[in-house]
Amino acid sequence: MEICRQVYNRTLSERKVTYEMSGETLSKYALNKLLPEWKKENPEYKEVFSQTLQEVQERVDIAFKHFFRRVRNGEKPGYPRFKGKGWYDSFTYPQMGFKLKGNLLYLSKIGNVRVKVHREVEGDIKRIIVRRSACKKWYVSITTEAEDIPIPDNDIEHVVGIDVGLSNFATLSDGTTISNPRFFRLEEKELVKAQRKLSKAAKGSPGLKKAIKVVQRVHERIANKRYDFIHQLSRQLVDDYSFIAFEDLNIKNMLKNHCLAKSISDAAWNMLISTTKYKAESAGSLVVSVNPANTSKMCSRCGLLVDKTLADRTHECNSCGLILGRDHNAAINILRLGLQSVGIETVEARAL
Numbered sequence: 001m002e003i004c005r006q007v008y009n010r011t012l013s014e015r016k017v018t019y020e021m022s023g024e025t026l027s028k029y030a031l032n033k034l035l036p037e038w039k040k041e042n043p044e045y046k047e048v049f050s051q052t053l054q055e056v057q058e059r060v061d062i063a064f065k066h067f068f069r070r071v072r073n074g075e076k077p078g079y080p081r082f083k084g085k086g087w088y089d090s091f092t093y094p095q096m097g098f099k100l101k102g103n104l105l106y107l108s109k110i111g112n113v114r115v116k117v118h119r120e121v122e123g124d125i126k127r128i129i130v131r132r133s134a135c136k137k138w139y140v141s142i143t144t145e146a147e148d149i150p151i152p153d154n155d156i157e158h159v160v161g162i163d164v165g166l167s168n169f170a171t172l173s174d175g176t177t178i179s180n181p182r183f184f185r186l187e188e189k190e191l192v193k194a195q196r197k198l199s200k201a202a203k204g205s206p207g208l209k210k211a212i213k214v215v216q217r218v219h220e221r222i223a224n225k226r227y228d229f230i231h232q233l234s235r236q237l238v239d240d241y242s243f244i245a246f247e248d249l250n251i252k253n254m255l256k257n258h259c260l261a262k263s264i265s266d267a268a269w270n271m272l273i274s275t276t277k278y279k280a281e282s283a284g285s286l287v288v289s290v291n292p293a294n295t296s297k298m299c300s301r302c303g304l305l306v307d308k309t310l311a312d313r314t315h316e317c318n319s320c321g322l323i324l325g326r327d328h329n330a331a332i333n334i335l336r337l338g339l340q341s342v343g344i345e346t347v348e349a350r351a352l
Contacts, residue, residue, distance in 0.1 A: 001088050001089065001091065001132065002085075002088075003044060003045060003047065003048050003053075004048065004052070004053070004056050004088055004091050005083045005085070005087070005088035006042075007035075007038070007045065007048075007053050007056045007057070008056050008057075008059065008060060008082075008083050008088060009082045009083055010038065011031055011056065011057045011060045012060050012063075012080055012082060013082075014026060014031065014034065015031070015060065015064065025064075027061075028054075028057050028058055028060075028061040031057045031060075031061075032054050032057060035050070035053055035054070035057075047109055048091075048109055049093060049097045049107075049108040049109045051093065051094055051095060051096065051097060052091050052092060052093060052094075052097070054094075055091075055092040055094050056091070060080065063080040064080060067079060067080055089131060089132045089133075089134075090129055090130060090131040090132065091129075091130055092127065092128065092129045092130075093107065093108070093127065093128045093129075093130075094127055095126070095127070096108075097109075098125065098128045100115075100117075100121060100125060100142070102117075103115055103116065103117055105128075105140060107128075107130070115140055121142055121144060122144060122146055123144035123145050123146030123147075124144060124145045124146075125142055125143070125144050126143050126144060126145050127142075127143035128140060128141070128142055128143070129141040129143075133220060134216040134219065134220060135213070135216050135217055135220050146282070157242055158240060158241045158242050158243070159173075159241060159242070159243040159244075159245075159335060159338075159339065160172050160173050160174065160237070160240075160241045160243070160244055160245070160331075160335060161173035161245040161331045161332060161333070161334035161335025161336070161337075161338055162237075162244065162245065162246055162331060162334065163247065163295070163296075163327045163328075163330040163331040163334055164246070164247070164249070164267065164269045164272070165180075165327055166180060166267060167180070167313070167327070168180060168327060169181065169267060170233075170272070171325070171327035171328055171330070171331050172331055173328070173331040173332045173334070173335040175325075175328055177327075178233065180267060181225070181226075181229055183222050183225045183226050183229070184222055184265070187218055187221065187222050190218055191215070191218045191219070191222075194211065194214045194215045194218050195215055197211045197214070198211040198212060198214075198215055226268050226271070227271075230268060230271045230272050230275055231275060233272065234272060234275040234276040234279055235279060237276055238276060238279045238280050238283045238285050239283070241285065242284075242285050242286065243285065243286050243288075243338070243339070243342075244276060244280065244285065244286070244287045244288075244338075245287075245288050245289075245290055245334050245335050245337065245338025245339070246273050246276075246287065246288075246289050246290070246334070247289065247290060247291075247292035247295060247334055248289035248290060248291060248292060249269060249270075249292060273287075273289070286342070288338045288341050288342065290334055290337035290338050290341060291337065292334075294333075295330045295333040295334055295337070296308060296315075296326060296327075296329070296330045296333075298329075298333050299315065299317040299319065299320060299322055299329070300315075300322070300324070300329045300332035300333050300336070301317065301320045301322045302317060302319050302320040302322070304317055304318075304319045304320070306318075308326065312326060313325065313326050313327075314326060315328075315329040
């Protein structure tokens, strides 16, 4: 980790200094060519697999690409930063230098490492990322190449639209509701207590290190609970439905509402959508995102727009007389829009 951090900082410095002196931008390929010279100057660099060091330089290149994209879009750019000690927590074997056999993982320049494989690895391993958590636990992420499962044409049998929210985490178009677990809120008092002790700890004291570990452990516990909940729910959705429609939400803008930002972050809607999408690809299911405009206002029966405030939790249509839960009504509209996006005009066409 420390050598990777040093290479990251040196790569960042090389790009910065070169641009300031000559106005030229060094490509990642030009930086890769500097590695042999750096290894002569610092023999300890040879202890790290060569492609791992090249991937470190690729991270710098990606950081600059994101920086320039934000500049073009008029966003707050955030120039790439140097990594301080302890702030580099992963390294990658992008193509080779690894081999998994049973519960032993061979990593070039490291050797055999005993691992706990929580599920069978399917397909050819193409990439391995080794990550250290804040609580000093080690994880290995394995990327494999496997055959795609084709989505059958015109064979969408089990369909669902999903409206995510805060009162309920999700409401399905069939009326099923999934309650919001609010993992952060449940742990908030414990976190406040730990952070209070951290703020009172003397700088450089053993008590400070202990207090930091307690805070990190609370955050890790919250993240693990959320991670487990999202993955179990996304797996259930993919197993139960062959077509799933979500709203295409702009979470970044929604977080600007300071009254709801903490609850929105705790809900982790983006995590649900992204995990459902990649699981659907391997299961032969289809996930679509639809424009969220007016999905809550529109009557799912007659199409009339019914104005509502956030406090209005029931949809009441004066035209057709439909009375339905606000989120349930929205979920039906989301499903209808999703089906239309793949060429099916109405929910009724699917005999729901």
